[in-house]
Amino acid sequence: MTMNHIGPDAILQKKREYLIPCVYHFYKKPMQIVRGEMQYLYDHTGRQYLDFYGGVSVMNAGHCNPEVVEKICDQVRTLQHTTAIYLTQPMVDLAEKLSEITPGSLKRSFFCASGSEASEGAALLAQLHTKKYKFVAVQQGLHGRTKLTMNLTGLPMWRTDPNPSGDIVHIPGAYCYRCAYELTYPLCDLQCARYLEDVVKNGGFAAFIAEPIQGNGGIITPPSGYFQLVREILDAYNVLFIADEVQTGFGRTGEMFAIEHWGVVPDIMTMAKALANGTPIGSFITNDTIASSYARPGASTMGGNPVSATAALTTIDVIERYQLTQKAKDLGDYFKDKLIELQQRHKLIGDVRGKGLMLGVELVKEDKIPATEETDNILEGLKDRGILAGKTGVSRNVLTFQPPLVITREDIDRVIETLDDILYVSL
Numbered sequence: 518m519t520m521n522h523i524g525p526d527a528i529l530q531k532k533r534e535y536l537i538p539c540v541y542h543f544y545k546k547p548m549q550i551v552r553g554e555m556q557y558l559y560d561h562t563g564r565q566y567l568d569f570y571g572g573v574s575v576m577n578a579g580h581c582n583p584e585v586v587e588k589i590c591d592q593v594r595t596l597q598h599t600t601a602i603y604l605t606q607p608m609v610d611l612a613e614k615l616s617e618i619t620p621g622s623l624k625r626s627f628f629c630a631s632g633s634e635a636s637e638g639a640a641l642l643a644q645l646h647t648k649k650y651k652f653v654a655v656q657q658g659l660h661g662r663t664k665l666t667m668n669l670t671g672l673p674m675w676r677t678d679p680n681p682s683g684d685i686v687h688i689p690g691a692y693c694y695r696c697a698y699e700l701t702y703p704l705c706d707l708q709c710a711r712y713l714e715d716v717v718k719n720g721g722f723a724a725f726i727a728e729p730i731q732g733n734g735g736i737i738t739p740p741s742g743y744f745q746l747v748r749e750i751l752d753a754y755n756v757l758f759i760a761d762e763v764q765t766g767f768g769r770t771g772e773m774f775a776i777e778h779w780g781v782v783p784d785i786m787t788m789a790k791a792l793a794n795g796t797p798i799g800s801f802i803t804n805d806t807i808a809s810s811y812a813r814p815g816a817s818t819m820g821g822n823p824v825s826a827t828a829a830l831t832t833i834d835v836i837e838r839y840q841l842t843q844k845a846k847d848l849g850d851y852f853k854d855k856l857i858e859l860q861q862r863h864k865l866i867g868d869v870r871g872k873g874l875m876l877g878v879e880l881v882k883e884d885k886i887p888a889t890e891e892t893d894n895i896l897e898g899l900k901d902r903g904i905l906a907g908k909t910g911v912s913r914n915v916l917t918f919q920p921p922l923v924i925t926r927e928d929i930d931r932v933i934e935t936l937d938d939i940l941y942v943s944l
């Protein structure tokens with residue numbers, strides 16, 4: 518341990534003493550992370566970890582990507598913050614860039630500092646535009662930690678609010694492995710999407726909000742046709758579609774934005790996390806018509822600040838120049854095939870799902886009983902062997918992989934071999 522690093526025990530002690538206890542952490546024996554370098558993190562002892570969780574789908578261009586870091590440092594040294602009441606260039610350049618890379622007529626952005634704020638702002642915009650106030654959201658979805666976004670969130674684990682507010686209906690998601698209707702795709706005729714019509718036909722709904730692939734909910738990946746049908750239903754009842762791309766955006770799934778897999782254009786799209794590769798940022802984007810409904814002054818002190826905006830512009834540039842979206846697709850296909858091979862050898866693996874480098878492995882015991890404890894043990898085992906992964910799902914039994922998009926096939930092979938070994942040896 519170097520002089521500067523107090524080590525995990527002292528950190529845990531300070532955490533217990535000074536943080537609100539809701540701030541939880543992974544691992545029975547956690548380490549102190551002190552440094553990052555592309556797909557690697559290093560702890561206080563100098564030990565290297567291959568990071569296959571990317572700070573929860575944030576570090577798409579890699580930890581401390583030198584090109585991003587250089588531009589951030591230049592910007593910090595030149596101009597750090599003004600607030601949008603003064604004119605600065607990075608914010609408008611970023612808005613222009615986002616209008617180019619987002620689908621369809623999405624064009625006008627509002628910048629804030631987190632994914633929760635992005636969801637909250639998108640919901641407000643939908644209400645302002647439609648003059649309707651109810652929302653439909655998806656069970657197991659996650660949209661944020663503020664009052665409204667926590668209530669839009671379907672995942673019980675994150676619905677801490679003891680006094681839920683907002684007129685919100687949660688519908689079953691396209692969770693084919695545990696279908697709420699006990700049907701099988703495609704014979705199901707997308708019953709989960711059709712149920713949306715039963716809800717919105719009652720009137721009064723401003724928007725339907727959904728993650729194209731649910732991240733925290735367990736990498737729940739709707740089948741082909743799902744969002745196309747959702748879009749048809751919403752159009753028929755004049756309800757807006759908010760796509761929450763906070764986890765799925767910026768090349769992660771093998772498309773720049775995950776909703777593009779379904780060829781559907783949302784009315785409003787939210788983004789955060791990977792947008793600025795680890796620098797706090799959030800944003801929502803919409804078309805000209807919807808944007809025109811939000812003309813009263815709106816401001817976020819940190820929104821569009823020169824450092825975050827520069828970090829975002831450079832991150833997008835890196836994603837494009839190094840073709841990280843295509844890389845996510847190719848490496849993701851390779852990784853998923855290998856995980857499916859593992860599934861054939863290990864009964865504990867019930868389902869493998871996801872797209873690109875956003876993959877989930879649902880671990881189950883007999884009769885699909887969630888293998889929650891086993892998931893924790895595997896995570897700990899991977900960490901002890903120098904690999905970081907995530908866990909998601911209602912029962913926290915979905916091993917989750919969302920690595921930086923700069924990984925290699927050899928990295929994937931190492932994860933597969935290690936996981937194979939852990940599944941054989943330690944369970």
Ligand SMILES: Cc1ncc(COP(=O)(O)O)c(C=O)c1O
Binds near residue numbers: 632634662732733761
């Ligand atoms: C899909 C999705 N939306 C919104 C949020 C909230 O983002 P933040 O934690 O930046 O407020 C999250 C956080 O994990 C998320 O996964």
